[in-house]
Amino acid sequence: MNTASANSNRYDDQDQAEAWVARLNAPDSDAHDREAFERWLAQSPANARDYREVEQIHLLSAQLGDDDLLRAAARAARRDSAATRRRFHPWLAPGAAIAATLAVAIGVAAWIQRAPPAQVERYVTAIGEQRTIALSDGTTLLLDTHSAVTARFDRDSRTVEVAQGRVQFEVGRDSGQRRGPRPFLVRAGGGTIRDIGTTFQVSRDGSAVDVGLIEGEVEVAVGGAGGARVTSTLAPGEQVRIEGGGTLAPKRPLDLAVAQAWPRGDLVFKNRRLDQLLDEMNRYSKTQLRLEQPALGALKVSGVFHIDDQDALLAALERGWALQARRVGEHEILLQTARQ
Known part of the structure; x- marks a missing residue:
């Protein structure tokens, strides 16, 4: 028998091992299955080795917990390993393929474990109250009276949603991030404000939103996700309104003396x-x-x-x-x- 034929038979044995792992873990597996499995093991020492290797992958996928996506990926890797070897690497030993699959699964699991959960915080002020909030990235929020915001920070972005009221943002540098500062976005009404290192104010009254820039630069955008995206970039001393219907009004001057007074x-x-x-x-x-x-x-x-x-x-x-x-x-x- 030539080398290619021998490897082909080994891949078939590997498939049989995968089938036995699935069968023995099925809810309706019985004594007859166990007897047939013992007979299969006795046919060749390689069968026992293949079974142990496949069972390792099965145990690993079970240890991935309740993550449906990871479990599906592990099952797909197990199903596809033999086919991949047949198509592209007839010289690859089954043990090496199993080790590669294990390494991928372990790497995915480790990546998920390293990714910290999103930080979600909600802040509100009562009527007559003003409150200063220091966020973990160095950003400072000043909430005016009767205001409510929700801050959501994850590994890729920083987002604050203004539900009501008026807020002044002094955006932090987000230092300590290995991949550089995460984007800082503010969502209010039908618009999104993208910070470019600034101090700005967002005031929401119902569905209408006013954005005023004190220093730096921001981009205000509406639309997108299937519709036309319209943007307006503000310079210090400018403001723009996001109308209730999700459209941008023309820019107009911002009275900086007025804007800087209410925080005091x-x-x-x-x-x-x-x-x-x-x-x-x-x-x-x-x-x-x-x-x-x-x-x-x-x-x-x-x-x-x-x-x-x-x-x-x-x-x-x-x-x-x-x-x-x-x-x-x-x-x-x-x-x-x-x-x-």
Whole structure:
């Protein structure tokens, strides 16, 4: 018998060993199967060796735990090993092929074990609360009042989802990563903000999202995954709105003095409408300020107002805009024109 024929017979024996491992581990295996298996083992010393080698792979796949993907890969490697040897490596000894399959399975299992699980954290603030969060990559989040975010970090990326409210991001360098910094993405509404080493703010009100850049650079994108992808790259002092329908509005200037004030606890108003000022102040308190006459909302107001000092705001409106405050409920104050 030539070498090729001998190897072919050995591969057939290997296939028989795989069939016996499967049969003996089947739920309906019985004494008749065991007797037939013993007869097969007695036919040749090589049968016992082949069976032990195949059984090793079977035990390894069982040790891979509950990971369906890994178990399927181990089964496929076991099924395909003989066919691969026949097609490409008729000179390869069965023991070497088994060792190679074991090495692949062990390597996959080790890779899975080394990959750390994703870190998922959720942060929220109550009405009137501001909170600074230091993330593991060196990023700092400043959550404004009544805000909620979820941070998900894994081996390949850093993603923060803004569910509601307003957040300032100072993105860390992600040092200590052997493959370099992981991408930093913010998802809000229908858009994605990709950081390029920056400080920026994201404000979400319902489905509409405003992104303002203080320093650095960010790319804001909507669409993709089957639709047209539209992007807008911001420079410092620019902002863009992601509309509720998932479209990007044109870029517009960002007032840096206003944007940098709320992280300090201040609201800066420069000749803006009174109703806009009250909307902002109401975000920080359970006691809501209302206007008795809607027309009063058109009054223009300028000044710096601290977010947790309603009394100072009311005193300023009474002095400078001739308004009078009247409490009409436990959590409601009505503003009206001062009576002469």
